[in-house]
Amino acid sequence: MKITSAEIFCLQLSLGQDMDKVGNWHPIIVRLETDDGISGIGEAGLAYGVGQRGGAGMLQDFVEAFVLGRNPLDTEAIWNDMQRLSFWGGACGPVINAAMSAVDIALWDIKGKALDQPVWQLLGGRVNEDLRCYASQIQFGWDGNFRVHGDVDAYAEAARNAIEQGYDALKVDPIMNTEDGGIELPHRLKGALDKAIID
Numbered sequence: 002m003k004i005t006s007a008e009i010f011c012l013q014l015s016l017g018q019d020m021d022k023v024g025n026w027h028p029i030i031v032r033l034e035t036d037d038g039i040s041g042i043g044e045a046g047l048a049y050g051v052g053q054r055g056g057a058g059m060l061q062d063f064v065e066a067f068v069l070g071r072n073p074l075d076t077e078a079i080w081n082d083m084q085r086l087s088f089w090g091g092a093c094g095p096v097i098n099a100a101m102s103a104v105d106i107a108l109w110d111i112k113g114k115a116l117d118q119p120v121w122q123l124l125g126g127r128v129n130e131d132l133r134c135y136a137s138q139i140q141f142g143w144d145g146n147f148r149v150h151g152d153v154d155a156y157a158e159a160a161r162n163a164i165e166q167g168y169d170a171l172k173v174d175p176i177m178n179t180e181d182g183g184i185e186l187p188h189r190l191k192g193a194l195d196k197a198i199i200d
Contacts, residue, residue, distance in 0.1 A: 002073060003036050003071065005036050007033050007068065009029065009031050010029070011027065011029055012028045012029075027047070029047060031044075031103045033104075033107045039115055041106075041108060041111035041112075042106070043105065043106030045057075045102065046103075047095065059096050059100035062087075063100050073108050076108045079104065080101065083104065084101065109124075134168065135170035135172050137172040139163055139173070143162040143163045144159075
């Protein structure tokens with residue numbers, strides 16, 4: 002089995018006017034096709050802000066240099082080549098890592114389909130029966146309305162909303178942008194979140 006082609010999709014999705022400040026959502030998706038008719042899908046993790054064209058270009062470069070014509074089951078060899086032979090793979094950085102990850106995800110998708118196994122099983126199987134969930138990205142609201150919280154009190158309210166929904170852990174970005182373009186200091190945010198969580 003060999004990788005015969007790749008398609009890269011640059012999506013443009015709006016999350017609302019308030020999200021324009023962080024660039025809305027611009028996922029980069031790659032679909033790798035094989036000569037056996039199996040395809041694999043991967044995503045480059047550069048969905049927010051700017052950088053989509055850079056990520057798509059890096060992804061195209063990796064596919065052309067290290068993926069086309071290769072056996073998709075050789076996930077480790079392809080990863081090593083992207084990292085060691087590309088010059089930039091060893092230096093890393095978000096655009097490079099995102100492109101490498103998109104290829105890797107698509108290859109594992111193909112491998113799972115070819116072997117009729119879920120990827121989690123191929124990666125070593127189940128370890129935990131229960132996984133703790135945490136509320137993430139609460140700085141964008143936690144009530145179904147996407148917006149950038151520009152003050153500590155709104156951030157704390159989003160934390161309270163997540164806790165009321167049953168989450169007992171929160172992922173907090175320690176520095177947030179204010180509505181006037183400034184930066185909110187982490188110690189003020191910590192105090193407000195502590196109070197929101199304890200109350």
